[in-house]
Amino acid sequence: MTAPAQPPAEQPLLSAEGLHVTFPGRHGDPPARAVDGVELAIRPGEIVALVGESGCGKTTLARALLGLVRPTRGHVRFGGQPLEYSSRSLKAYRKRVQLVLQDPTGSLNPRHTVYDAVAEGLRIHGYGGDERAAVASALSRAGLRPPERFFLRYPHELSGGQRQRVVIAGALVLEPELLVADEPVASLDASVRGEILALLLRLRDELGLSALVVTHDLGLAWNIADRVAVMYLGRIVETGAVEKVLTEPQHPYTQALLSVLPEAPGDPVVLTGEPPDPSRVPSGCRFHARCQVLASGEAERAGVAGACREVDPGVLGGGGEAQVACHWASSRAHLSHTGSPQE
Numbered sequence: 001m002t003a004p005a006q007p008p009a010e011q012p013l014l015s016a017e018g019l020h021v022t023f024p025g026r027h028g029d030p031p032a033r034a035v036d037g038v039e040l041a042i043r044p045g046e047i048v049a050l051v052g053e054s055g056c057g058k059t060t061l062a063r064a065l066l067g068l069v070r071p072t073r074g075h076v077r078f079g080g081q082p083l084e085y086s087s088r089s090l091k092a093y094r095k096r097v098q099l100v101l102q103d104p105t106g107s108l109n110p111r112h113t114v115y116d117a118v119a120e121g122l123r124i125h126g127y128g129g130d131e132r133a134a135v136a137s138a139l140s141r142a143g144l145r146p147p148e149r150f151f152l153r154y155p156h157e158l159s160g161g162q163r164q165r166v167v168i169a170g171a172l173v174l175e176p177e178l179l180v181a182d183e184p185v186a187s188l189d190a191s192v193r194g195e196i197l198a199l200l201l202r203l204r205d206e207l208g209l210s211a212l213v214v215t216h217d218l219g220l221a222w223n224i225a226d227r228v229a230v231m232y233l234g235r236i237v238e239t240g241a242v243e244k245v246l247t248e249p250q251h252p253y254t255q256a257l258l259s260v261l262p263e264a265p266g267d268p269v270v271l272t273g274e275p276p277d278p279s280r281v282p283s284g285c286r287f288h289a290r291c292q293v294l295a296s297g298e299a300e301r302a303g304v305a306g307a308c309r310e311v312d313p314g315v316l317g318g319g320g321e322a323q324v325a326c327h328w329a330s331s332r333a334h335l336s337h338t339g340s341p342q343e
Contacts, residue, residue: 011080012041013210014065014097014178015318018074021057021064025279032278034060035071036234039318042178047204047211049221049242051257052231055275061231062180062214067093095125098171102183104163108155114139115151118170125174138173141206142166143199161192168199178210179203185220197224218257222246227320230254233275233286235315240322250322250329252293284309285327293328302331 021035034057042048050058063069065076067083067090076083083093098121101107108117118135127134139147142165155163164184171179181200185193201224203209213224221228221242228245230238230253238251249255256269271290276282288294288308299305304327313325324330 010043012077012318013044013046013079014212015039015041015077016061016065016074017077017318018315019061019064019071019076020073021060021069022072030279033234033281034278035064036278036281037315038074038231038234038236039315040229040236040239041318041320042210042212043320044177044210045204045208046227047200047213047225049213049215049225049228050231051215051218051221051228053216053257053275055278056231057234057278058214058231059182062182062212065212066097066099066180091125095121095174096176097178097180098174098176100167100171100179100181100184102186104160104167104187105155107167108163110155112154113151114144114153114155114158114166117155117166118173121170121174134173135169138169139166141172141203142169143195144169159192160188161195164188164192164196165199168196168203172203172207176209178212180212180214182214183216184213186215186217193220194223200224218246219261230257233281234278235286235325237287237316237326238324239316241320244322250324250333251287251326252291252328253287256292284311285313285325287326299328302328304328304331 016038019035019038020033022031022033025031038061050061052058060069064071067076067085070085078093078097115135118138119131122131122134136147139150144150144162144165158166185196188196197220200211204211215221225242227240228242229236230245230251232253238245238249238254245254246258249258256271258264259266259269269292273290276286276289282289285308291308293299294305294308299308307327311327313327316323316325
């Protein structure tokens, strides 16, 4: 009896394919490999969290996906079509993919009313409909009701949470298909963060929005994402469903990031040193100089210490399956699968 045919995988809404972004080095240094070979796909209606320490390249990757930085190599695709970099093409693209920044105060012009802040995108794109109705609808969807009460207010008259809702309304007014949210709650009080995260989830459910949420906070990823991609020194080193990655982390870097959460069992893993300079990416696994598994001798006992130092574990695919770029984790998976030592 033949197995039933599998349905075709849904085409990603936004994808990075072999993406590299390098910046010229300073004072004769080699180029900085800010994004160093990334495959990433975001499907319609999916929320993906991109997590990692400051300086790992996640904001540069987000800017490349938005068309704000042109890749050195590789491609960004939206709806299956490669992103074009003419002014006209980028203007049309940015109507469909909107950015929500970390600091709502810095995102809003203090001299513009809430109405003008939200209407700005409509005016840039030559909206031909009822502007007042569109602004009111966007503010209402962002949780500012009744919207007319906010039209003539200025940013300084609003709370931090209200300002972030205005920024989200300014993105929603163009009816985008995907939001890129860069640390969307980092500057907000803890009491307000949950409200904004709940809003993003509601927008996904009501409007079918996709989102890439850039964050250093794995707790935020747990609360909002369907899938997580962990980034280190320009590469995604672990990816998969959020429950899988955050309850059974395979990469030592992911394990270290999770160990410092308040609810994490055991002692926190203290990584030595800072992330390496992206102009001098180490040989082998790019994490090996800070890796607690290599330092403790576990990698040596597993027979992979040499590979950790010398062999690049490669670029992970952009699909939704669980993947890890780690020789030690791969050796453990092999042993658990075969039940015998690796040959």
